[in-house]
Amino acid sequence: MNTRRRLGGVLAVLCVVLGTVSGCGGGSSPTAPTSVASTPTVWKQATSATSNAVAATNAFREYSAVTRTPAVSIVINAQPGVGASLQNWYSVGPALVSRMFSYSPYAKPVDVFLALDGTWVRDAILRNGWPNKDADEFRTLLNTNSAGTAWAAEVGFLAVAASIQGNSQTPGHEFFHLVQMKWVGNVGSPDGSNIPNWFWEGSCVFIGRQIAGELGFEDYGQARAKDASTASSVTARLIDVKSNDRNGVRPYEIGFIGVEYLVANIGMQKFVNIFDDYAHTRNFESAFARATGASLDEFSSAFEASRQTLLGR
Numbered sequence: 647m648n649t650r651r652r653l654g655g656v657l658a659v660l661c662v663v664l665g666t667v668s669g670c671g672g673g674s675s676p677t678a679p680t681s682v683a684s685t686p687t688v689w690k691q692a693t694s695a696t697s698n699a700v701a702a703t704n705a706f707r708e709y710s711a712v713t714r715t716p717a718v719s720i721v722i723n724a725q726p727g728v729g730a731s732l733q734n735w736y737s738v739g740p741a742l743v744s745r746m747f748s749y750s751p752y753a754k755p756v757d758v759f760l761a762l763d764g765t766w767v768r769d770a771i772l773r774n775g776w777p778n779k780d781a782d783e784f785r786t787l788l789n790t791n792s793a794g795t796a797w798a799a800e801v802g803f804l805a806v807a808a809s810i811q812g813n814s815q816t817p818g819h820e821f822f823h824l825v826q827m828k829w830v831g832n833v834g835s836p837d838g839s840n841i842p843n844w845f846w847e848g849s850c851v852f853i854g855r856q857i858a859g860e861l862g863f864e865d866y867g868q869a870r871a872k873d874a875s876t877a878s879s880v881t882a883r884l885i886d887v888k889s890n891d892r893n894g895v896r897p898y899e900i901g902f903i904g905v906e907y908l909v910a911n912i913g914m915q916k917f918v919n920i921f922d923d924y925a926h927t928r929n930f931e932s933a934f935a936r937a938t939g940a941s942l943d944e945f946s947s948a949f950e951a952s953r954q955t956l957l958g959r
């Protein structure tokens with residue numbers, strides 16, 4: 647299971663052993679313009695899990711074909727003994743995410759620390775010029791990594807427990823947390839009081855799986871089917887899956903299916919516009935309604951009506 651922790655000033659995103667990750671928090675300045683109200687959305691009844699996946703994947707591919715920000719320089723810092731495949735995942739996955747969205751660029755390269763232990767990651771973070779408190783916080787995270795596999799720090803680096811590795815959606819997932827924090831700050835939280843975790847984490851799993859599929863790390867359909875199977879155990883309505891803590895419902899897999907359904911219906915730009923609007927209004931429900939052209943309740947009704955189909959049941 648998975649928790650997010652606010653450690654000092656750094657907002658850490660947790661990636662659980664099963665391959666999902668959690669969110670981050672922060673308070674950076676929004677960079678996106680206020681979005682205008684969309685035309686009303688008519689939610690389609692899903693006819694099959696596959697057709698929904700194809701529609702969302704097509705929307706993602708069309709959007710990701712455009713470079714909106716120069717790709718950031720990713721610097722891989724690998725502890726001796728870390729395998730080449732993990733280093734490759736973290737070289738190319740974050741790079742693709744970094745160029746497909748608009749956000750204020752980083753002043754320095756984004757470090758990725760692939761660590762086997764906390765002592766090494768602390769020293770490496772310090773050696774690369776990051777603050778002491780970040781180094782200490784991530785040493786603790788690495789030393790207690792039974793709850794996660796990867797974390798995103800708002801200041802602009804990723805740290806990965808390479809001994810666990812996680813699954814192949816993690817590189818894109820974690821970098822998208824950095825993008826989220828660029829847009830709206832470090833507002834992810836275990837209780838989901840700012841942005842519910844089905845959307846905060848579900849967005850990251852969706853981006854992570856799309857990136858992994860696009861780059862050939864995994865087969866999207868197979869990975870999706872596995873996540874859908876996990877999500878089938880969730881009985882709560884999607885929009886009620888707000889928290890992300892060890893004792894509650896996992897937001898990752900059901901959130902992924904929810905965001906996939908969302909993108910299949912409205913495309914990527916309106917999905918991004920939810921964050922844009924939230925950056926200005928700090929109200930998720932109204933941001934969702936303004937960006938998508940439909941209320942959260944209308945979306946919820948449509949999703950729940952298609953839920954069993956989307957889960958492949």
Ligand SMILES: [Zn+2]
Binds near residue numbers: 659661
């Ligand atoms: Zn995450």
